[in-house]
Every structure is written in structure tokens, then in C-alpha cells.
Amino acid sequence: MYFPKPPFVTLTDSLTDSSKALANLGQWENVQHDGCRGTISNLIAHGEAEVRTRTFGLLVSSLSITLPFPIEVLNCLRRNLKFLFGENDAEYRGQVMSLVRKLILRLRGSASTLSKSAPNTTEEPNEASDDSPARKLRHQHDFVSFLIGFLEEELGVTVSYQRHIMALRTVELLVSSGLDSSLPIEAHIKQIHDQIEWPFHMSLHHPSLVQALTNLVLDPYEDVRAASYGLLKIILMTACDISSRPFAISQQFGTGEARCCDNNFDDFFVYGTIRKLNRKKAISTSVASETSRATPQKPIQRIDHMQSIVRVAESLASRTNRADHADGVARLYNICFAMEPDELAPATPANVSMPSPVNDVLTSIEVAINDVQGELNMPIPLISLHARLLSLRYYLNDVQLYASSLQDFNFSAEIPNFILRIIAACNGVWLKVRGRLCVDSPENSTDEVQANFQGGPKDMLSYSWRALRDSSLVLRAILESPALQDWLQSPQLSKPIYERMGVICMNQLSNLRHRGAFSTVAQTFSILCERVSCTSASGVLELRSVWYRDATRVLHEQASKVTRRSAGLPAMISGLLTSCTLEFFDMFIQEFEGRSRYTEDIMRELPQKCDPEFELPQVHALNCLREVFTNAKFRNMSEPYVMKFLRLAAVSLGCNM
Numbered sequence: 001m002y003f004p005k006p007p008f009v010t011l012t013d014s015l016t017d018s019s020k021a022l023a024n025l026g027q028w029e030n031v032q033h034d035g036c037r038g039t040i041s042n043l044i045a046h047g048e049a050e051v052r053t054r055t056f057g058l059l060v061s062s063l064s065i066t067l068p069f070p071i072e073v074l075n076c077l078r079r080n081l082k083f084l085f086g087e088n089d090a091e092y093r094g095q096v097m098s099l100v101r102k103l104i105l106r107l108r109g110s111a112s113t114l115s116k117s118a119p120n121t122t123e124e125p126n127e128a129s130d131d132s133p134a135r136k137l138r139h140q141h142d143f144v145s146f147l148i149g150f151l152e153e154e155l156g157v158t159v160s161y162q163r164h165i166m167a168l169r170t171v172e173l174l175v176s177s178g179l180d181s182s183l184p185i186e187a188h189i190k191q192i193h194d195q196i197e198w199p200f201h202m203s204l205h206h207p208s209l210v211q212a213l214t215n216l217v218l219d220p221y222e223d224v225r226a227a228s229y230g231l232l233k234i235i236l237m238t239a240c241d242i243s244s245r246p247f248a249i250s251q252q253f254g255t256g257e258a259r260c261c262d263n264n265f266d267d268f269f270v271y272g273t274i275r276k277l278n279r280k281k282a283i284s285t286s287v288a289s290e291t292s293r294a295t296p297q298k299p300i301q302r303i304d305h306m307q308s309i310v311r312v313a314e315s316l317a318s319r320t321n322r323a324d325h326a327d328g329v330a331r332l333y334n335i336c337f338a339m340e341p342d343e344l345a346p347a348t349p350a351n352v353s354m355p356s357p358v359n360d361v362l363t364s365i366e367v368a369i370n371d372v373q374g375e376l377n378m379p380i381p382l383i384s385l386h387a388r389l390l391s392l393r394y395y396l397n398d399v400q401l402y403a404s405s406l407q408d409f410n411f412s413a414e415i416p417n418f419i420l421r422i423i424a425a426c427n428g429v430w431l432k433v434r435g436r437l438c439v440d441s442p443e444n445s446t447d448e449v450q451a452n453f454q455g456g457p458k459d460m461l462s463y464s465w466r467a468l469r470d471s472s473l474v475l476r477a478i479l480e481s482p483a484l485q486d487w488l489q490s491p492q493l494s495k496p497i498y499e500r501m502g503v504i505c506m507n508q509l510s511n512l513r514h515r516g517a518f519s520t521v522a523q524t525f526s527i528l529c530e531r532v533s534c535t536s537a538s539g540v541l542e543l544r545s546v547w548y549r550d551a552t553r554v555l556h557e558q559a560s561k562v563t564r565r566s567a568g569l570p571a572m573i574s575g576l577l578t579s580c581t582l583e584f585f586d587m588f589i590q591e592f593e594g595r596s597r598y599t600e601d602i603m604r605e606l607p608q609k610c611d612p613e614f615e616l617p618q619v620h621a622l623n624c625l626r627e628v629f630t631n632a633k634f635r636n637m638s639e640p641y642v643m644k645f646l647r648l649a650a651v652s653l654g655c656n657m
Helices: 015-025 034-045 049-060 071-084 090-120 133-154 161-177 207-216 222-239 262-271 299-320 323-343 356-371 385-397 399-406 409-413 415-437 457-480 491-511 515-533 538-557 569-576 582-595 600-608 617-629 632-652
Strands: none
Touching: 034 049, 034 071, 049 071, 049 090, 071 133, 090 133, 090 161, 133 161, 133 207, 161 207, 161 222, 207 222, 222 323, 299 323, 299 385, 323 356, 323 385, 323 457, 356 385, 356 415, 385 415, 385 457, 415 457, 415 491, 457 491, 457 515, 491 515, 491 538, 491 569, 515 538, 515 569, 538 569, 538 582, 538 617, 569 617, 582 617, 582 632, 617 632
């Protein structure tokens, strides 16, 4: 097929001219002029992101997914791939990741096609001509090996966020492509052309990569922590099951060409995941140098080593009290929970109980809370309270892990006690931090902290509200856990759970003044009311009416505590109306219409009252109505009452107060 000579592109061309020229070319095979090819390949290092992206697309695009990459394209990508992984613009990063996916799929397709032709040749790969299938297959294999090494460098602790997230997404694509045959099939993300398989396999769970992922679990960015945690969990769970067989590498390369074989995964436990790849570049956020080398361990001992890693990481989190460190430690704890059933010998039905790591974490929280005398005036030493609370949340949200525990009969019998213990622990956290979070201006609080605490009142305020937020997230995890949904349908088991949760949430919403804290609690209470409405048992459905009566009582009790937004009271009413019946909503409207009106007696008394204890429950009632009418989920039920309450609002504007 004849292609016209494309326009010659230079590094000095404008952005518009370069983009148009590259767009007209379409794909690398359309570039027939050697000099033009050399210039275009240099554009991948252009200063403009659009030019770099278009050049990358030109290099990897092809009409056929099985067409091998020319050696000059692979060499160009080796030299310049680092420029593509540092894009600051999220839009361009998305475009680059789409092209990286095409790159991996084409590498797999071309390697699979070449492997079918390579066995028919008698030449060795090193002696074959450049156009032989064996030599081309060798080039594809070497580039994949380079790509894995490049990704390991991009996962270093001193690398920027952009490179971290790009490298993690690329590793996910490699996992989903089936490059590591030992990884579980269910972990593969569905891709197109899944019927094509790699003719060779490389390890994606060798020690250096696992080590880098472990450090990134403590990264400041949430998506980096989540991606590295997901990959690390797949890898470590696979490591518990893999045998000592080597990878099935194509005969052209020999088993020695693989980066790491399955039986070398024990090196990870010899040197430890938190050994630094580059000690010169290590920073304080890496937990890499704090674990000493250990002797090779048997599979049953691997969980002990993982727990030692968690202890080192938790020691760092307890010293810094940072939210990202606590979240990372919680994710590492969840990996320990997941490894427990696979590492330990199966117990007999007579002694099966709650998994010991989960029980240890819950017990440590209970002991730490009980040891605090009075209110919490300094962070709990030795452990990270936030990390352990969040670890329970991740455990409850892990469908496969928690469902496997529910299959044990004796553990199922312990569920009520287990859940009630968690609720009691969350209530204990609330009782210890409520004094600091329930003042009218918590950010201006001057409450004293213990002398041996290096931070100030604001640091302790942050510690307290995060503890309350994490405990509320644990309660929400109980309600949202897919493994518990069937179990919570039983009124005998669910009513005490819902009842205690409701008391805690309403107590928090009626007293909290920290906006971030009661916003989190409001979401938990809303989900709780929604779960109550989905239950058919009359004993559980009555809880909403009981809570509503308690809420109206609280409005009168706090009538003298008038604030501009009424703190968490409107959120409490909004939660009670979640998924309610039309009759219940009409009752609320009629009742609060009367509560929000100012009578003539009150209007006469307002100028004469200077007592700060003067009660104005109408303020709380109006704030509750405002919350309901501005909430989109109540739109259908509240729309018929809009005009009536507009008139009420106009009358209220005439008040002297």
C-alpha cells in the first residue's frame, strides 16, 4: 500500500503545527521516511504535553494488535518513557494511561503471534536475523522486562505523586493482562482480547516490587494508598498459595531470563518488605530500615513477619498521628486479617472462634479506652487508635474475608457479641472525646493538654475529631457490610444493634459542635434509619418513632442553646426522615409548622428578655425545616408544602430577635 510522504515535523515547530502533523500520520507504519521517523521519535520528549501524548499514540497505535513493535520504537520508549509518566495534567495522564493499555495489549498480542512462528525456525535468538520471529520475540520480551524494572523505579518513596499513580495503574494493567501466571484469575480486570495469552511469564511479586508497594501503603495520597494496597493484597495472598515451581518461560529465553521465580518469594521474608531500595534517597515516611533481616521463614511463619512489619509501621503512625499513616497501617492490618486463614492450620469445629488478629485489635482498643482516666488529653501511647479503628472498618467491608469467617458456625454464634463489642468500643471513644468536641467553638478551645504531649490544643482537637470520625465509620461499616445484610434481617439480632447505634448517634448529633464531626455522624445515622425502614419486623420499625420523640424532646431541652445552624439537630431530623413513609413526613410537617411559629406572647417578651437562658425552640425548628427543604432526597415529599413555608419564612423575618 502506498502512503504519501508525511509532512516533516521539527522540534521548533509550533504546538498547533506539530499536533496537526502527528494527527495526520495516524500510526507509525505510515511514516516511511527514515529521517522523519527519527525526528518524530524525538518529539516524545517535547516540552508540550499534547505533542508528547500524540507522539506516544503514534508510536503504539496500529491497525493490528498482533503487529510486532519495530526495534527503533522500543528503543525510543526505553529512552523517553519517563517523560510520559510525569504529566501534571490529569487529563493528559488519562490519555497516556489509555495508550499504555494499548501498548501492553499489543506487546501481548505480538509476542503471542511471534511465539507461534519462532518454534519453526532453527536459529538461536542471538544468531537470528533482525527480521526473524525469534529475534523480534526477544525484543518484545526484553522490553517487558525493562518495563517492570522501570515501574519499580517509579514506585520509589522519593518519586512524585504523578509517577506513583501512573506506575501503579500500569502494574494493574500488567496484572490484568496475565503476565504473572501465578496471580489469581479472579484478580484480573476484564480486558478486551483476553483470549490472547503471553508466551512467557514474568514475576510481579518479587521482593523489590513488594517492598516498594509496602512503602506506598503509607503514602500521603489516598488513591496511591488504595492502589498499592490492592496490589499488595493480591500479591501477598498469592504468595501464601504458590508452589516452589519456576515460571514457565519460553525456551528461547531460558528460565534464567525471568526477573524472579515463584520459589524466590521467600527472599521477601528474608530481607523484609521495608528494607529500602535506595538508602540514600530514603525519607522519614518510609518504614524501610526499621526491620532487621530475618532467617528464611516457612509459610506458617509469614504472618508473624507481616505482623512485625505492621508493628513497625504502627509505631511510626503513633508518633506522627498523621491520617495517611493511620490509614496505611489499617490497610496493612487488613492484609494480616486476610492472611490468617491461609497461614494457619484449619481449626476444629470445637475451637473455631473470631479470627485472632481481629480479636487482638478489638481488645487493644477496649483496653486503651479503659485505661484513659477522664477525658482524652493526649494521644494514646504505643498504639495508633485511628489505625486500629479503621482496620475494623476495612475488615467489615471486606466481603470475601468476612464472609469466610461467617461460614464458621461458632464464629457465627459469636457475631452478636462481636458486633456489640465494636459498638461499645466506639461509644467508649465518644465518651473520651466529647468534652473537647461539644463546646460552641471547639477550634478556639483552650483546654489544657498533658505536659508530655508535644502538640497543642488544636492538635489534640484534630486527634479527637478523627477518632470520633473513624469510630463512626466503623459503625457505618457494620450497616453496609454485605456479609452482614442477611444476618441483620433477623429482628431478634438486629434490634439491639440498631437500638444501641441509634442512641449513640443521637447523643452525638445533639451535643456535637464540631462541624466535621457531626457531618460524618449524620451520614451514619441516615444509613441507620434507612436500614431500619428496610426491615419488616414491627419491633425494629418502632425505633424510628422512639427516636423521633427523643429528637423533639432534645429540641426543647436545647431551646436556650441557640446557634446560627443549630449544630447537628437538623442533621438528626433529616436522618429520621430518610426513607420514611408519606404519613410520617406529613406528621413531621404539621408538628414542626406549629413549633416554628412565633406567638404574640413571645413577640412581646423578646425586647424585655436579656436572660441568656431564654428559650427559643423556634430557631431549631426553622433550621430543621431548612435542612429538609434544601435536601434533594426529600424533594418529592416537600414540594406541596413549599408555598406554605415560604409564607412562614416571611413572617419569621419580621421577628425582632
